[in-house]
Amino acid sequence: MSKFPKDFLWGGALAAHQFEGGWDQDGKGPSVADVMTAGAAGKPREITTTVEEGKFYPNHEAIDFYNRYKEDVALFAEMGLNSLRTSINWTRIFPKGDEAEPNEAGLQFYDDLFDELLKNGIEPVITLTHFEMPLHLAQTYGGFRNRKVVDFFVKFAEVVFERYKNKVKYWMTFNEINNMMDYTNPIFLWTNVGVQVEEGENAKEVMYTAAHHVLLASALSVKIGREINPDFQIGAMVSHVPVYPLTAHPKDVMLAEESMHLRYFFPDVQVRGYYPNYTLKEFERDGLNIPIQEADAEILAQGKVDYLGFSYYMSNVVDHKDENNDDEAANVHGKIPYQVDNPYLKASDWGWTIDPVGLRYTLNRFWDRYQIPLFIVENGFGAIDTVEEDGSIHDEARISYLREHIKQMGIAIDHDGVELMGYTPWGIIDIVSFTTGEMKKRYGMIYVDRDNEGNGTMERSKKDSFDWYKKVIESNGKDL
Numbered sequence: 001m002s003k004f005p006k007d008f009l010w011g012g013a014l015a016a017h018q019f020e021g022g023w024d025q026d027g028k029g030p031s032v033a034d035v036m037t038a039g040a041a042g043k044p045r046e047i048t049t050t051v052e053e054g055k056f057y058p059n060h061e062a063i064d065f066y067n068r069y070k071e072d073v074a075l076f077a078e079m080g081l082n083s084l085r086t087s088i089n090w091t092r093i094f095p096k097g098d099e100a101e102p103n104e105a106g107l108q109f110y111d112d113l114f115d116e117l118l119k120n121g122i123e124p125v126i127t128l129t130h131f132e133m134p135l136h137l138a139q140t141y142g143g144f145r146n147r148k149v150v151d152f153f154v155k156f157a158e159v160v161f162e163r164y165k166n167k168v169k170y171w172m173t174f175n176e177i178n179n180m181m182d183y184t185n186p187i188f189l190w191t192n193v194g195v196q197v198e199e200g201e202n203a204k205e206v207m208y209t210a211a212h213h214v215l216l217a218s219a220l221s222v223k224i225g226r227e228i229n230p231d232f233q234i235g236a237m238v239s240h241v242p243v244y245p246l247t248a249h250p251k252d253v254m255l256a257e258e259s260m261h262l263r264y265f266f267p268d269v270q271v272r273g274y275y276p277n278y279t280l281k282e283f284e285r286d287g288l289n290i291p292i293q294e295a296d297a298e299i300l301a302q303g304k305v306d307y308l309g310f311s312y313y314m315s316n317v318v319d320h321k322d323e324n325n326d327d328e329a330a331n332v333h334g335k336i337p338y339q340v341d342n343p344y345l346k347a348s349d350w351g352w353t354i355d356p357v358g359l360r361y362t363l364n365r366f367w368d369r370y371q372i373p374l375f376i377v378e379n380g381f382g383a384i385d386t387v388e389e390d391g392s393i394h395d396e397a398r399i400s401y402l403r404e405h406i407k408q409m410g411i412a413i414d415h416d417g418v419e420l421m422g423y424t425p426w427g428i429i430d431i432v433s434f435t436t437g438e439m440k441k442r443y444g445m446i447y448v449d450r451d452n453e454g455n456g457t458m459e460r461s462k463k464d465s466f467d468w469y470k471k472v473i474e475s476n477g478k479d480l
């Protein structure tokens, strides 16, 4: 018998801004992602004020899913996916974010897409926003540092919940809502909440202010969603990178424990419905003035999520004796204070450690802490693929990464008794990388002929992992 429940969601995950393209088609407005240039490992993406001539913005065309979605959905169906996680591009629905009426052409696109998925037996799993805030809201209102933006988001949520209430059951509010805990790297505050820290500002205070507003927006949306359709399952979505102590030295253990607050703050609020004491103490200790209003406690309490979605790619290690610790030394994906290499693990070409057991550990920590269903909505191996002369792509390293992680999921379900709803590996088809903007950092089981500079035919082809994953799904996780 399979270790996986019979209705397990086997899918793939994507984000509108990373694969749709069509950035200005049918009335879509520019989003925060549309002013991010291409970077590379060690070379941060630039955030420009407008779309500047002569600069390359890889998300504008991405992989042109907007115009090719039928062909791609047919491939997803052939692979056997029973679910697909993607996001609704906020600026297709509200191009500037503060309009009174939504853009019908944008709404129609998602109607057509969800119909196409459902026709093919694929359940849509929808993130309300995955780094796609309208640029206008970021530039005119200061993003989520401004409480007014909460209303704009909630209106957007209400419009799409109402429109798709009979087509979509599984929702998540904000993608990787906790990325902004690394406020030393501008990309995270920008993509999470449309915020840029000005010189002389207290960055931590700005971050927690925006965090508070985004948590309110999430909670209010959950409440409205439930009123629109009580059968909705609305989850949180956090990026989870567990932090291990380097040694058994109690100072390392305690440092790792405290570092985990970076990971737990958002889900603690979204799952439990109130601020954890360690954060309230931090506000006190650092003299942070966060505009929390009296009625907010009730909002947070009423907007608790039904499940916890999370991404898992790697783990971190901290060493209390690390003398090179420096907050400012954050790399492209965000290093945490006191972070050192794990001597036991290998890493990808982008320095992301490969740690399948860390996934079982994470599932256990979350399950013990929250006791609500868990959903792995991102996991995968970003790597350079080689296309052979005959067009085949032998991505054995990707298969091995996924296989080992799925094995650990099986153990977490079967041995530890964790309740796991599904698994949607990241970038099921090659897309633009979020942190670097590159195409060559590929996660897909479907290859897309496009390079870092935007050259290529956009033609799709199957990698070896395509048939492998199909077998995994057909056997409900037995045939690995």
Ligand code: BG6
Residues within 6 Å of the ligand: 015, 018, 175, 176, 239, 311, 378, 382, 426, 432, 433, 434, 435, 436, 441
């Ligand atoms: C997560 C994001 O951080 O990881 C995705 O939710 C992102 O948007 C994914 O693409 C992988 O990161 P990257 O930088 O390799 O694309």
